[in-house]
Amino acid sequence: MDYVRPSIAAMKGYVPGFQPDPWQKYIKLNSNENPFPPSPKVKETLQALTYEDLRLYPDPVSLELRKKLGALYGFSENQIICGNGSDDILNIIVRTLVQPGEAIGFHEPTFPLYRILGILHGAKVISLPMSEPYNQPPMPPPDLKIFFLANPNSPVGFGFPTALVAEMAQRIKGIFVVDEAYAEFGRENALELVRQLKNVVVVRTVSKSYSLAGVRLGYAIGHENLISEMIKVKDPFNVTRLTQALVAAALDDREYFQKTISQILETREWVTKEARALGYRVIPSQANFIFPRPPQEGKGVKFYEALFDRKVLTRYYDEEGLRDGVRMTIGKREEMIAVLQVMKEILPQFSPR
Numbered sequence: 001m002d003y004v005r006p007s008i009a010a011m012k013g014y015v016p017g018f019q020p021d022p023w024q025k026y027i028k029l030n031s032n033e034n035p036f037p038p039s040p041k042v043k044e045t046l047q048a049l050t051y052e053d054l055r056l057y058p059d060p061v062s063l064e065l066r067k068k069l070g071a072l073y074g075f076s077e078n079q080i081i082c083g084n085g086s087d088d089i090l091n092i093i094v095r096t097l098v099q100p101g102e103a104i105g106f107h108e109p110t111f112p113l114y115r116i117l118g119i120l121h122g123a124k125v126i127s128l129p130m131s132e133p134y135n136q137p138p139m140p141p142p143d144l145k146i147f148f149l150a151n152p153n154s155p156v157g158f159g160f161p162t163a164l165v166a167e168m169a170q171r172i173k174g175i176f177v178v179d180e181a182y183a184e185f186g187r188e189n190a191l192e193l194v195r196q197l198k199n200v201v202v203v204r205t206v207s208k209s210y211s212l213a214g215v216r217l218g219y220a221i222g223h224e225n226l227i228s229e230m231i232k233v234k235d236p237f238n239v240t241r242l243t244q245a246l247v248a249a250a251l252d253d254r255e256y257f258q259k260t261i262s263q264i265l266e267t268r269e270w271v272t273k274e275a276r277a278l279g280y281r282v283i284p285s286q287a288n289f290i291f292p293r294p295p296q297e298g299k300g301v302k303f304y305e306a307l308f309d310r311k312v313l314t315r316y317y318d319e320e321g322l323r324d325g326v327r328m329t330i331g332k333r334e335e336m337i338a339v340l341q342v343m344k345e346i347l348p349q350f351s352p353r
């Protein structure tokens with residue numbers, strides 16, 4: 001297509017995990033979805049929604065939700081913007097800040113969308129390779145318009161301590177985005193940094209921790225001067241009426257949230273221990289997934305395929321540092337019992353004869 005911008009033609013698009021329909025035939029551990037249904041309050045709200053109202057546009061600025069989120073974390077609604085998933089929020093951040101030729105940065109491996117957004121907006125993309133044990137990542141160079149840090153990181157699941165995040169944020173002249181898609185499963189988060197440092201923005205989502213990947217809601221918390229500029233950039237009605245109502249209901253049900261999160265954390269710790277006992281290598285995870293690796297190096301594809309053949313969906317990444325294993329979401333306890341049994345059965349395939 002001669003019409004297409006050369007940078008787009010040369011780019012690989014975002015590759016989502018396999019989304020089978022129907023999904024019930026599989027143990028679906030490939031997109032870090034929450035294995036539990038959303039709060040029952042979401043169901044009640046869905047049933048009570050007035051269908052005639054759907055002809056009307058939603059609140060363009062999701063005010064009720066921003067107030068709720070503000071109350072939950074101790075921020076003013078002026079410091080919060082809502083989007084159609086955190087992917088939308090990340091996109092708005094880049095559109096608000098980056099002029100063609102300016103630099104954005106991130107570590108690698110990490111969430112692949114940062115690179116794609118950089119290319120889409122004509123940015124100079126600076127990726128800093130990171131290797132195990134991941135606790136001394138390369139520091140970002142000062143001249144960046146944006147640095148993206150996924151914390152806890154994907155696809156491996158380790159978390160950076162807040163002190164290190166602060167140190168990195170203070171190094172750059174631009175905006176430091178902490179993508180906290182998994183923070184609710186981790187020990188630390190950067191919300192305090194938003195209060196202390198003007199250039200820190202935290203991005204969150206209800207996709208994973210609130211079991212609402214299907215409704216699409218992400219948000220950013222940052223300095224109100226930045227948030228007000230981002231509100232100018234976003235699509236005018238970027239969060240649907242359904243989404244605003246359903247997310248509000250989910251946020252109100254603190255008890256259900258705590259209960260489901262603790263079950264996932266408990267299962268994560270248990271699966272980590274059991275997988276290690278079988279002989280898999282597993283880095284401690286701060287997220288709702290783990291990255292198990294068979295004892296032998298370079299067997300990630302084989303591991304992925306062996307699991308796939310037994311209807312267990314995971315993610316394999318053909319990238320430096322990731323070819324030894326797969327990313328595996330933490331499912332329900334019963335699902336993980338079945339997965340561990342499969343992992344036990346296939347283990348001999350990876351050993352030398």
Ligand SMILES: *Cc1c(COP(=O)(O)O)cnc(C)c1O
Pocket residue numbers: 032084085086087088111150154179181204205206207213217218
């Ligand atoms: C899942 C994920 C997102 C996207 O979340 P949505 O709100 O569903 O768009 C963003 N960043 C990271 C690191 C993720 O893992």
